[in-house]
Amino acid sequence: MSEEKENIQFQLTNELIGQVEELIAIKSDKELKSLLDEFHYADIAEILDELNLEEAVYVIKLLDSETTSDILMELDEDNREKVLRNLSAKEIAEEIEELDTDDAADIIAELPEKRQQEVISQIEDEAHKAEITELLAYDEDTAGGLMAKELVKVYDTWTVAGCLRRIRGQAEEVTRVHSVYVVNKQGKLVGRLSLKDLIVAKSEKKIADIYISSVDFVNVHDDVEDVARVMAKYDLEAIPVVDENQILLGRITIDDIVDVIKEEAEKDYQLAAGISQDVEADDSVWKLTKARLPWLLIGMFGGLGAAGIIEQFNDHMGAFVVLLSFVPLIQATAGNVGVQSSAIVVQGLANNSIGGNIIKRLLKEALLGLVNGFAIACIGLLVTHFVFNTSYMVSVTISIALVAVILMAALVGTFIPIFLDKRGIDPAVATGPFITTSNDLFGILIYFLIAKIMLGF
Amino acid sequence: MSEEKENIQFQLTNELIGQVEELIAIKSDKELKSLLDEFHYADIAEILDELNLEEAVYVIKLLDSETTSDILMELDEDNREKVLRNLSAKEIAEEIEELDTDDAADIIAELPEKRQQEVISQIEDEAHKAEITELLAYDEDTAGGLMAKELVKVYDTWTVAGCLRRIRGQAEEVTRVHSVYVVNKQGKLVGRLSLKDLIVAKSEKKIADIYISSVDFVNVHDDVEDVARVMAKYDLEAIPVVDENQILLGRITIDDIVDVIKEEAEKDYQLAAGISQDVEADDSVWKLTKARLPWLLIGMFGGLGAAGIIEQFNDHMGAFVVLLSFVPLIQATAGNVGVQSSAIVVQGLANNSIGGNIIKRLLKEALLGLVNGFAIACIGLLVTHFVFNTSYMVSVTISIALVAVILMAALVGTFIPIFLDKRGIDPAVATGPFITTSNDLFGILIYFLIAKIMLGF
Numbered sequence: 001m002s003e004e005k006e007n008i009q010f011q012l013t014n015e016l017i018g019q020v021e022e023l024i025a026i027k028s029d030k031e032l033k034s035l036l037d038e039f040h041y042a043d044i045a046e047i048l049d050e051l052n053l054e055e056a057v058y059v060i061k062l063l064d065s066e067t068t069s070d071i072l073m074e075l076d077e078d079n080r081e082k083v084l085r086n087l088s089a090k091e092i093a094e095e096i097e098e099l100d101t102d103d104a105a106d107i108i109a110e111l112p113e114k115r116q117q118e119v120i121s122q123i124e125d126e127a128h129k130a131e132i133t134e135l136l137a138y139d140e141d142t143a144g145g146l147m148a149k150e151l152v153k154v155y156d157t158w159t160v161a162g163c164l165r166r167i168r169g170q171a172e173e174v175t176r177v178h179s180v181y182v183v184n185k186q187g188k189l190v191g192r193l194s195l196k197d198l199i200v201a202k203s204e205k206k207i208a209d210i211y212i213s214s215v216d217f218v219n220v221h222d223d224v225e226d227v228a229r230v231m232a233k234y235d236l237e238a239i240p241v242v243d244e245n246q247i248l249l250g251r252i253t254i255d256d257i258v259d260v261i262k263e264e265a266e267k268d269y270q271l272a273a274g275i276s277q278d279v280e281a282d283d284s285v286w287k288l289t290k291a292r293l294p295w296l297l298i299g300m301f302g303g304l305g306a307a308g309i310i311e312q313f314n315d316h317m318g319a320f321v322v323l324l325s326f327v328p329l330i331q332a333t334a335g336n337v338g339v340q341s342s343a344i345v346v347q348g349l350a351n352n353s354i355g356g357n358i359i360k361r362l363l364k365e366a367l368l369g370l371v372n373g374f375a376i377a378c379i380g381l382l383v384t385h386f387v388f389n390t391s392y393m394v395s396v397t398i399s400i401a402l403v404a405v406i407l408m409a410a411l412v413g414t415f416i417p418i419f420l421d422k423r424g425i426d427p428a429v430a431t432g433p434f435i436t437t438s439n440d441l442f443g444i445l446i447y448f449l450i451a452k453i454m455l456g457f
Numbered sequence: 458m459s460e461e462k463e464n465i466q467f468q469l470t471n472e473l474i475g476q477v478e479e480l481i482a483i484k485s486d487k488e489l490k491s492l493l494d495e496f497h498y499a500d501i502a503e504i505l506d507e508l509n510l511e512e513a514v515y516v517i518k519l520l521d522s523e524t525t526s527d528i529l530m531e532l533d534e535d536n537r538e539k540v541l542r543n544l545s546a547k548e549i550a551e552e553i554e555e556l557d558t559d560d561a562a563d564i565i566a567e568l569p570e571k572r573q574q575e576v577i578s579q580i581e582d583e584a585h586k587a588e589i590t591e592l593l594a595y596d597e598d599t600a601g602g603l604m605a606k607e608l609v610k611v612y613d614t615w616t617v618a619g620c621l622r623r624i625r626g627q628a629e630e631v632t633r634v635h636s637v638y639v640v641n642k643q644g645k646l647v648g649r650l651s652l653k654d655l656i657v658a659k660s661e662k663k664i665a666d667i668y669i670s671s672v673d674f675v676n677v678h679d680d681v682e683d684v685a686r687v688m689a690k691y692d693l694e695a696i697p698v699v700d701e702n703q704i705l706l707g708r709i710t711i712d713d714i715v716d717v718i719k720e721e722a723e724k725d726y727q728l729a730a731g732i733s734q735d736v737e738a739d740d741s742v743w744k745l746t747k748a749r750l751p752w753l754l755i756g757m758f759g760g761l762g763a764a765g766i767i768e769q770f771n772d773h774m775g776a777f778v779v780l781l782s783f784v785p786l787i788q789a790t791a792g793n794v795g796v797q798s799s800a801i802v803v804q805g806l807a808n809n810s811i812g813g814n815i816i817k818r819l820l821k822e823a824l825l826g827l828v829n830g831f832a833i834a835c836i837g838l839l840v841t842h843f844v845f846n847t848s849y850m851v852s853v854t855i856s857i858a859l860v861a862v863i864l865m866a867a868l869v870g871t872f873i874p875i876f877l878d879k880r881g882i883d884p885a886v887a888t889g890p891f892i893t894t895s896n897d898l899f900g901i902l903i904y905f906l907i908a909k910i911m912l913g914f
Contacts, residue, residue: 040691042690042691042692164656167656168656168657195652195653195656196652199621199624199625199652199656200625229808231715232712232715232716232719233499234497234499235499235712237694237711237712254694254711254712254715255689255692255694255711257715258688258689258711258714258715258718259689261715261718261719261722262689262718262722264807265718265719265722265723265725265726266722267885268722268726268803268804268807268885269722269725269726269729271883271885272726272729272730272796272799272800272803272885273729274890274891295890295891296890298890298891298894301894302893302894302895302897302898305897305898306784306788306897306898306901309898309901309902309905310781310784310901310905320778321777321778321781324767324778324781324782324784325781327763327767327781327784327785328784328785328788328897328901331763331785331788331789332788332792332893332894332897335789335792335893336890336893339729342729343729346725346729347725350721350725351686426728428724428725428728428729433731433752433753433755433793434731434752434755436759436789436792436793437755437758437759437789438759440759440762440763440785440789441759441762441763441766444763444766444767444785445766448766448767
């Protein structure tokens with residue numbers, strides 16, 4: 001018990017990952033188990049996120065379900081989906097049995113419809129099964145979709161002594177007891193008590209005489225964002241959830257709200273940067289393209305619209321003036337790509353979810369830039385040539401410039417935040433106008449250099 | 458005790474504010490007190506944020522310090538500063554006595570240096586005074602700056618029964634008991650216990666036999682962002698803070714971390730939108746200008762740089778071509794202003810801190826746009842005329858266009874998010890490329906229309 005304590009900052013190193021991979025390769029189960037036993041499940045999840053699917057499934061099957069159920073909850077969503085596809089309905093049901101009802105329902109909700117029924121039918125604990133089924137019925141964006149059924153509930157007719165006795169039973173089920181909720185005979189929420197209040201009170205007192213009747217609560221259909229706002233505003237650590245008749249249905253704890261707040265903030269940030277869907281820096285190029293290309297297209301048609309406006313005012317269309325008309329297109333594209341790239345890197349750095357290899361990250365951004373750039377350039381070629389009637393050479397020039405500018409903007413937008421972070425400067429300062437402005441300049445320079453080479457004016 | 462419960466969603470209405478103002482005007486203290494007594498302190502703070510300073514101070518002096526100390530903590534920072542300036546050192550000290558050490562230290566840290574000493578010397582509770590003074594020594598961005606001294610601490614040599622007895626004493630001081638921290642004779646943190654563990658354990662057991670030795674903790678000098686990351690990752694609701702020698706110094710609770718996470722997210726979001734400093738939609742035009750103008754200037758010099766690049770490639774400078782060279786300037790300015798305006802409105806909407814009056818909000822943005830626009834236009838006039846040698850009329854055209862475009866972008870950036878929010882659409886979708894693109898188009902149209910009027914080409 002007197003062992004030296006270490007600071008809890010867990011460091012995910014390449015050595016550690018290599019060591020785990022090595023132990024999996026030689027199937028050294030006992031050593032692997034004792035190595036992983038040292039770590040918190042959230043840390044094991046970080047390790048598993050770095051392994052390939054086969055290795056991750058191997059570890060999940062090796063460890064006991066009490067640990068692996070928690071690990072599953074912490075895994076990256078995409079990885080969890082893949083791992084679950086490699087487990088049988090029976091195996092998933094075993095994981096589910098170990099989880100609190102809210103987490104269990106979340107995991108099941110992620111499964112394909114048919115799989116959901118198979119897994120639910122394999123859950124042995126009937127009470128747990130019924131509660132999970134109840135939770136699955138609520139919309140995931142409502143209080144019902146976030147709440148857990150686990151809570152400590154006492155009737156107002158009980159005595160303090162009787163209460164403490166029964167709480168001992170209920171509390172075994174509940175990881176953390178924030179508040180003891182007091183209900184009347186009909187199950188309606190009438191008040192609350194803290195464990196502290198119970199400990200301090202005389203044991204022969206009735207609950208009805210000591211409970212606190214002012215109790216905050218939310219309705220099961222309230223929006224999670226409203227719940228988050230209320231809990232943050234009133235500094236609540238848990239809030240009971242009731243139905244229209246004030247019947248106590250469950251409770252929401254602050255750790256789930258922290259996740260809601262973080263996800264909301266990330267969503268807003270990504271939307272502001274022109275990234276739809278919930279994507280992370282580690283997602284596939286295809287998924288990232290789907291999230292980013294639509295916004296680039298909006299920006300592109302804005303740029304083309306601007307060129308159209310400029311044309312309306314022009315009465316002498318030389319090649320140079322035609323090129324100038326498309327400056328807004330180049331600029332908007334460079335700006336949008338730069339902000340997208342930097343926003344996703346900044347967020348990845350803030351979440352600690354970006355691995356150390358800067359070259360690998362830049363190569364990925366380059367690939368992403370080429371994919372997006374090629375799509376944008378093709379549309380650009382067609383629209384400029386057929387709608388704006390620019391010469392073939394000018395259209396090709398604009399298209400090549402678009403690819404080059406997107407590539408450049410993506411690399412600058414990725415490199416600068418990582419560079420700043422390594423120097424200990426908050427990478428968020430490099431997003432927004434800073435990135436946009438430098439990309440404007442580089443973009444226009446690249447555009448006219450390519451035009452000079454292609455058109456030789 | 459059987460009164461009907463209402464949902465906790467507090468609605469700040471103009472009627473309510475009017476009612477409070479009325480009661481203050483006629484000095485109807487008793488009625489005012491009984492009206493405000495119905496509300497949570499966080500709600501009263503929201504009401505006070507809407508009153509003028511004199512009225513707010515009146516309410517603070519009217520209510521007892523147990524409530525007002527909590528209200529003060531929830532007030533908007535600028536308003537708190539003003540209210541505190543209107544209280545004597547003695548009055549502030551009385552508020553401080555009611556607060557937990559972490560909140561108390563935060564309030565004192567906001568005061569001017571000289572005032573800090575006066576207030577501290579007026580605190581009567583010597584232990585409280587010493588603890589606050591200790592906390593003031595830590596950097597506000599470290600665990601030490603965030604922690605509270607209030608916690609429940611037991612020695613490993615105690616018995617469960619002795620423990621429970623003494624906890625009753627300590628717990629009176631601590632609003633929420635998350636964990637009971639176990640220390641050895643030297644005060645070193647060796648483990649933890651939950652209240653649940655204590656209740657479940659046999660009363661004659663020694664703490665040393667039942668405590669859990671795996672306890673997460675942070676060092677007093679750790680960065681708050683790291684603490685936030687750790688607490689979110691491991692789903693902790695409180696974490697003990699120790700010094701280099703593992704001596705238990707304090708604890709950080711999740712409600713403070715929620716604030717850190719929200720502030721961090723807001724800061725990143727605002728930086729991405731080109732807004733430095735921590736500003737809110739309700740801040741003064743002057744404060745908002747200070748936070749926004751520097752980024753607009755960066756964008757402006759980017760646009761001017763782009764014009765310089767375009768000029769390098771040009772061999773025949775007609776008036777129209779000269780105007781075209783400055784398209785990047787117009788575009789960058791419109792884009793930056795639009796993103797700034799929309800980001801601050803979106804964040805205000807997310808925090809529920811934007812009052813309902815859309816016309817008032819638009820007028821404020823218009824004023825802000827005029828101030829920023831005038832500054833940008835003056836610089837634009839000088840730089841285009843003297844550095845780019847454009848004719849006087851062209852320089853004036855560009856300057857007028859800059860003011861018009863900034864005004865337009867600010868209004869569009871403000872109006873669209875508010876409009877979407879009223880329709881029940883997430884206003885965050887209107888930030889980023891969406892706003893930028895529409896502002897590009899409007900901006901270029903306005904630019905050439907003004908040029909047509911001014912230069913008549």
